Amino acid sequence: MEEKSVEKSFVTSTVFNGGLNSNHHFSSMEINRQEDKFSVKHLGSLTSMWNDFAGFLNKKQIHIGGNETGMHGSESHSAILKEFAGFLAETGCVSHEDASGTLKSLSTTLKVCTLDDYWIIDSGATDHMTNKLTTLHDFEEMSCPSKVSVANGKGVPVLGKGKIKLLSNLVESMALYVPSFPFQLLSVGKITYTLKCLVIFSPTNVIFQDLITKKTIGEGFLLNGLYYLSKNSFACKIFQATLGVVQDHNLWHQRLAHPSEKVLSSLFPNLCKEDNQCQICHLSKASGLPFSSSLTRASKPFEIVHPDIWGPVLESYDGFKYFVTFVDDFTRITWLYLLKFKSEVVNVFKDFHKLVHTQFSSSIHILRSDNGSEYMSNNMSQYLSTQGILHQTSCVGTPQQNGVAERKNRDLLEKTRALMFQMNVPKRFWSHGVLTATYIIN
Incomplete structure (x- = not known):
């Protein structure tokens, strides 16, 4: 990129309505280009007046180092502007007051607005x-x-x-x-x-x-x-x-209601991370400690079974409002039964127990459930006692201790919704959807 092209770039012929050669007029003035380059945007607002000014300079025939009479190096561009203002007043183009304003306008354009x-x-x-x-x-x-x-x-x-x-x-x-x-x-x-x-x-x-x-x-x-x-x-x-306004990590962290570091870095990638801990985050985002993963797991099928009931929900087309799942701790295979009433859990469990005994020649050793009334009823307690099945219950208000069954139900419901949304199936067919989801998971 040459200096010549840069120096000439501060004016274009389109600015001058008459199509005057801008380079000619300003090369003929003894004005330092590096100090007094013209702003094309300001000249654009002086179109008619600029033509008068350019014509005035043309008549003066001012040349750098020339021998012609006129203004030379000893006279600054401010003197040229003063003479031009007088010229306008004499010709009747503007009044003396307006000529003074024109002088200020052109002087500002020449001296203040530069491409430097x-x-x-x-x-x-x-x-x-x-x-x-x-x-x-x-x-x-x-x-x-x-x-x-x-x-x-x-x-x-x-x-x-x-x-x-x-x-x-x-x-x-x-x-x-x-x-x-x-x-x-x-x-x-x-x-x-x-x-x-x-x-x-x-x-x-x-x-x-x-x-x-x-x-x-x-x-x-x-x-x-x-x-x-x-x-x-x-x-x-x-x-x-x-x-340029933002450079304080803590300030933006506070302004945006204490987002995580991941969120803040996505908004401001160049913001420097600070190591100091935010006490407000500790106070406002406090949560219960997560339960540790169980370190024990059944060593064989049906050694531990996790039951859980879900519902009530919109009655299905075939009259069901609940379902109960039995999850084998060892294999994580799930058996699901549809229920019309919650009280049917005892009879359903008896049927499931018979299925395990007949089809797998095995026996359920431990039934691990929450404290739902359906598992704590007298009928259920008597049956478990007569069959020699140990009943383990989670602490009150801690479903995490029965996490295997809780997580299984969540997985089943997510897949059921996905299947039904995909095929635009009405909600009352949820019973078939959940049975299909169980089959797919198993």
């Missing part, structure tokens, strides 16, 4: 580079000479490096100090890596989009084939407001 404040967004640059030492902090001089290669193949000396404040204080971006550069470069590769964002180039502008939230976090504009991001532009202020 803009950074060029360069996809070919491997590092951020600036010619202004004031834009860097934590500056370090190069201990040994270093150079960067430019488009023409020549090496340009690098005098040091520092961190830029342009994008945000949240992400420390290193930039090279190259005083011989006539412009400032932002490396697209560095931006995408440090900010975790997409850079989308379009025919009119450039957009920075966050990878996670997909929100626009900044933008720039296109001017004569170059993309610019200005530190003083509205777009860059959005950029800074989005990225």
Whole structure:
């Protein structure tokens, strides 16, 4: 990228309604281009007045180093503006008061609004580079000479490096100090890596989009084939407001109602994690300690059986409101029986016991259940006693101790709902759904 192309990029012929050659008029003025470049956005609001100004300069025929009469190096551009204001008043275009206002307007455009404040967004640059030492902090001089290669193949000396404040204080971006550069470069590769964002180039502008939230976090504009991001532009202020305000981990943790570290890191990937423990989290998120997994398990089939009853629920088309499961602790195989009434559990268990004895030539040693009334009734207690079956019950209010049966019922119901939703089956056919789910699991 040559200096010539950058210097010419601050004006375009489309700004001038008359199609005047902008390069001619401003090369003819003895104005330092590095100090008094024009903002195309401000010139765009001066179209008619600008044509008058350009025509005035054309008549004056001011040339750098020329021999023609007119204003030369000893006269600043402010003198030119004063003469132009007088010219407008004399020709009757504006009053003397309006001419004074015009002078201020053009002077502001010439002196205040410069492209020196803009950074060029360069996809070919491997590092951020600036010619202004004031834009860097934590500056370090190069201990040994270093150079960067430019488009023409020549090496340009690098005098040091520092961190830029342009994008945000949240992400420390290193930039090279190259005083011989006539412009400032932002490396697209560095931006995408440090900010975790997409850079989308379009025919009119450039957009920075966050990878996670997909929100626009900044933008720039296109001017004569170059993309610019200005530190003083509205777009860059959005950029800074989005990225530069937040750098306190604890502050955002409190603002967002104490989310987990996983949630916070997904919202702010570049936020530095702090090791200090949050006392509010300990107080507000306290929960009971989990029950440890059982260290004992049956050594053979039907040594321990876990029963559990579920219901009541919407009556099925065939009249059932409950079901009871018997889970073998050793094999985890499940037997499920549909019930119309909860009191049928005793008779169903007797049938199940006979099935085990007849089909598997085995006997149930331990029945481990919760404290449901269906298991604590006299009929159930007498039957267990006569059959020599030991009845173990969990503590009151601790279904975790009967976790095998509880987890099995959850699995059955999840699969039942999935089957019924998949086939759009009415709820009253849940009895067939749960039997099918049991068959699939077994």
